[in-house]
Amino acid sequence: MSAAKAAQQTHRVLVVDDDPDIVELLEYNLQKEGYDVRTATDGRKALDVAKAFLPELVLLDIMMPQLDGIETGRQLRDIPELRQAYILFLTARSEEYSEVAAFEIGADDYITKPIKPRALMSRINALFRREAQKADPGEKIEIADLVINRKNYSVNQGERSVILPKKEFELLFFLAQSPNKVFSREELLQKIWGADIYVLERTVDVHIRKLREKVGEGYIRTLKGVGYMFEVE
Amino acid sequence: MSAAKAAQQTHRVLVVDDDPDIVELLEYNLQKEGYDVRTATDGRKALDVAKAFLPELVLLDIMMPQLDGIETGRQLRDIPELRQAYILFLTARSEEYSEVAAFEIGADDYITKPIKPRALMSRINALFRREAQKADPGEKIEIADLVINRKNYSVNQGERSVILPKKEFELLFFLAQSPNKVFSREELLQKIWGADIYVLERTVDVHIRKLREKVGEGYIRTLKGVGYMFEVE
DNA sequence: TGCCTTGTTAAGTTTATGTTAAGAAATTAG
DNA sequence: CTAATTTCTTAACATAAACTTAACAAGGCA
Numbered sequence: 001m002s003a004a005k006a007a008q009q010t011h012r013v014l015v016v017d018d019d020p021d022i023v024e025l026l027e028y029n030l031q032k033e034g035y036d037v038r039t040a041t042d043g044r045k046a047l048d049v050a051k052a053f054l055p056e057l058v059l060l061d062i063m064m065p066q067l068d069g070i071e072t073g074r075q076l077r078d079i080p081e082l083r084q085a086y087i088l089f090l091t092a093r094s095e096e097y098s099e100v101a102a103f104e105i106g107a108d109d110y111i112t113k114p115i116k117p118r119a120l121m122s123r124i125n126a127l128f129r130r131e132a133q134k135a136d137p138g139e140k141i142e143i144a145d146l147v148i149n150r151k152n153y154s155v156n157q158g159e160r161s162v163i164l165p166k167k168e169f170e171l172l173f174f175l176a177q178s179p180n181k182v183f184s185r186e187e188l189l190q191k192i193w194g195a196d197i198y199v200l201e202r203t204v205d206v207h208i209r210k211l212r213e214k215v216g217e218g219y220i221r222t223l224k225g226v227g228y229m230f231e232v233e
Numbered sequence: 234m235s236a237a238k239a240a241q242q243t244h245r246v247l248v249v250d251d252d253p254d255i256v257e258l259l260e261y262n263l264q265k266e267g268y269d270v271r272t273a274t275d276g277r278k279a280l281d282v283a284k285a286f287l288p289e290l291v292l293l294d295i296m297m298p299q300l301d302g303i304e305t306g307r308q309l310r311d312i313p314e315l316r317q318a319y320i321l322f323l324t325a326r327s328e329e330y331s332e333v334a335a336f337e338i339g340a341d342d343y344i345t346k347p348i349k350p351r352a353l354m355s356r357i358n359a360l361f362r363r364e365a366q367k368a369d370p371g372e373k374i375e376i377a378d379l380v381i382n383r384k385n386y387s388v389n390q391g392e393r394s395v396i397l398p399k400k401e402f403e404l405l406f407f408l409a410q411s412p413n414k415v416f417s418r419e420e421l422l423q424k425i426w427g428a429d430i431y432v433l434e435r436t437v438d439v440h441i442r443k444l445r446e447k448v449g450e451g452y453i454r455t456l457k458g459v460g461y462m463f464e465v466e
Numbered sequence: 467t468g469c470c471t472t473g474t475t476a477a478g479t480t481t482a483t484g485t486t487a488a489g490a491a492a493t494t495a496g
Numbered sequence: 497c498t499a500a501t502t503t504c505t506t507a508a509c510a511t512a513a514a515c516t517t518a519a520c521a522a523g524g525c526a
Contacts, residue, residue: 165457222473455483484511
């Protein structure tokens with residue numbers, strides 16, 4: 001599921017470790033989760049890549065030749081666009097590294113080796129999920145004689161209550177969020193299906209049909225040649 | 234005043250900080266308020282004490298040698314009895330510590346040093362007061378035709394009574410606590426298994442299956458692509 | 467009328483979940 | 497402490513719901 005969720009908005013992750021095996025392990029797992037991954041095997045390369053790639057998350061090995069993780073992190077923070085990025089340090093459990101220094105440069109967390117891919121992925125997913133939640137739109141919309149409730153994916157009409165399948169719900173929710181505003185099918189696909197999922201536009205029609213069947217005809221209006229809108233008043 | 238109130242039901246507080254002065258300051262003040270206090274000066278000792286003492290609240294310094302506060306917190310959460318405990322982090326105002334990591338392990342709040350004893354005590358008292366008020370979801374839930382009691386991990390349906398294994402019970406209990414609200418598998422794992430235990434999401438499905446087998450099909454509803462909910466009415 | 471858009475239905479496809487069983491892990495009993 | 501038992505987790509396969517596509521019908525407008 002995380003893969004699907006991540007796919008809706010791909011996050012950029014930069015992996016930095018001097019051990020190619022670890023880099024590969026992480027790259028493989030992150031890609032499987034749907035992340036956009038770049039790698040580097042030392043601090044200097046990492047900085048170069050980071051400047052162009054602008055990762056949202058950097059996995060940074062502490063112990064590296066040349067430029068160690070701490071110093072790399074510090075320099076990453078000097079790139080203005082990366083001030084908000086997450087930095088997770090990788091460290092061997094035994095290593096006596098400097099927690100203080102790590103946190104000083106704004107490390108968000110650290111992971112002790114040996115790395116357990118599943119645990120790490122779960123943690124990273126949680127990280128981005130929390131991020132996504134911040135911008136969370138409301139949970140409930142009351143409009144016309146409907147109450148649209150994300151809590152249980154249901155729509156209430158006075159007594160009646162219907163639980164909608166996911167896509168139908170998201171579609172209704174999205175339209176109801178901006179009443180009396182037309183959305184083209186393309187726009188709806190973009191916003192609800194996601195930017196990188198390609199289905200025929202007519203798919204929207206079918207979902208609209210089902211919505212009308214379930215909640216009634218009076219809510220969603222067709223604007224021929226334009227799209228659909230949630231009509232009220 | 235607080236002393237008297239607290240005395241009615243003594244709460245256990247564990248103070249962890251590598252600075253003995255701070256430990257003493259906090260211990261003194263907490264005891265004056267009527268709390269049952271234990272202390273530790275590093276993360277490892279804290280874990281030992283916690284296992285036996287089972288504090289309801291842990292005051293945890295972030296910056297500590299050996300085992301830092303974040304990691305200590307994480308390991309505290311691994312003690313099943315402490316999953317519900319409050320963790321308040323202590324941090325110097327200037328310190329760039331990790332909010333993300335802190336919240337990931339379920340930090341409930343954090344306090345910036347220098348510590349103002351009166352303010353802190355007030356906050357802690359408020360914490361427990363709120364706790365006391367909480368519509369105690371603690372022991373028993375009656376919902377639909379079920380009586381779910383944590384006392385003996387059993388579920389009653391009229392005549393019938395089933396004793397459930399721990400995970401199944403917790404899952405049912407959690408869902409029944411918020412009827413008609415969907416929870417994603419991820420959310421359920423977070424809340425029931427714990428923030429840093431990583432099992433496959435499909436594990437939830439299997440437990441749901443067993444619950445349905447034992448208490449019946451009519452209670453837990455699947456919302457495809459979303460999660461599960463306890464449906465009632 | 468004839469073209470173009472949408473409505474409608476149903477069949478096809480995909481994907482998430484249901485289900486079962488085997489192996490790990492944790493408890494309990496001995 | 498080890499063995500026995502229960503519970504938990506994983507993996508594999510089966511099933512069903514949701515979703516997508518396609519095809520045809522219906523309506524509107526030049």
